Amino acid sequence: MAEVKLMKGNEVIAETAIRCGCDGYFGYPITPQSEVMETLMLRKPWEETGMVVVQAESEVAAINMVYGGASCGKKVMTSSSSPGISLKQEGITYLAGAELPCLVVDVMRGGPGLGTIQPSQSDYFQATKGGGHGDYHLIVLAPASVQEMSDFVALGFELAFKYRNPAMVLADGVIGQMMEKVVLPDYTPRWTEEEIEKISGSWALTGKKKNREHHVITSLELEAHRQEVFNEKLQRKYREIEANEVRYEAINCEDADYIFVAYGSCARICQKSIQLARQEGIKVGLLRPITLYPFPTQPISDLCSKVKGFMSVEMSAGQMVEDVRLAVNGRVKVDFYGRMGGVVPTPEEIVDALKNKFSI
């Protein structure tokens, strides 16, 4: 059996990247995710697997290095926290527009602006509704444990290449900073030039051979109708992702009268709230979106006939609750409880909020 380790979420991001054959990491330090690059620099993967690790001169430089690596069919990634992710948005929308696979890790902290270094989930809109300009989506995975920090690095790369689309791991300061048990994946070698040719040879910049046309990586198309055709192609891809890639976890939902909807660290806190509420005889369950885009609309919709209401619990002013409302579409009551500014809600206050808002 693989060894069980005790590691921080951020350290696990770095370790798993090395193990799943990542070709390059480009980043710029920011709390609460600086351990990602610190771990990579300590591990020196360039000596072991040949993986490149660069501390870029800025977040903008880092995301454009990702653009360059991804253009060549390489498995590349960056990580940052909220203000740094804002700086990367231009690059992210270009990556989406050029249909390039890559992994972006966001360990969220409070905002707006430089905000605070404490945990937050106030970048849900930015992650799931765009962030940059133009009609695009990232595939957004929300880990709720250190083990999932590991699992979703591998899954993020897999989905990014499957759909030629940037994927994001959207964590928060709690998941990044906490230590838990983790079983890391076995080493997968980095792709050889031949493997890249096989996997991404139809589009990647692998060196023009005589027997093929030039590959052009761009997000620019000045002819409106051709751009619209491309937009329609992107939208078909997003519908396919929505049809095939929804992931969620339902906990104690079978007999529940009320459902918490929460992701990441809030989903963990809500599990404690469920224990407390059930001790008082209040039947509560948890619907935990694992993919925030595509959002688990149907599973929430399916619960509407069985429950009295939903309460979205977030470390934000109320962002994901909008998607919950769209899924519920007025059939039962949807309410919200959140904390902001880096304050992490306690299990007890979530139970109190449920009782207040639903007059239990």
Added chain:
Amino acid sequence: MTEEIIIAGFGGQGVLSMGKILAYSGIMQDQEVSWMPSYGPEMRGGTANVTVIISDERISSPVLNAFDSAIVLNQQSMDKFEPLVKPGGTLIYDPNGITHHPTRKDINIYQIEGTRLAAEGGNPKIFNMIILGGFLKVKPIINLDNLEKGLKKSLPVRHHNLIPMNIEAVQTGMDQLITVQKL
């Protein structure tokens, strides 16, 4: 079994590493563990605390507002965490620097003079292990074999020669625990 513990004191006292040793020792016993530090803009001399949970079951929230045990190493932490010990729970503290001693009547209270004992032993660095010994005397959730394994896992190999000294410090803590109030 689930034990929800807060360890709180000054940065530099070894609060986070004590938590890490506890967590690793829990893994050595095949238990579920979580270790959640406060990570504010803190530095040596500022406050530091860590929530450690050791359980036979899947751990729900790593962030808590009520604790089975509080290990308190300065006055600010006493003010903050004495009220958060669950009724019937346990508070262990080093009286060094404490001006307002705990007053609750519904919890078990113990003292461990870690600062004094470490100074007398001539090695302030074993302070946190003395405290840990005091805790394990009250709450024997980790046996000494697994603690030694946990130490091996959490200390770099170059420091493994210090493990016997650390185990001795744990023993000192166990021997020197003072019961203030037992329910």
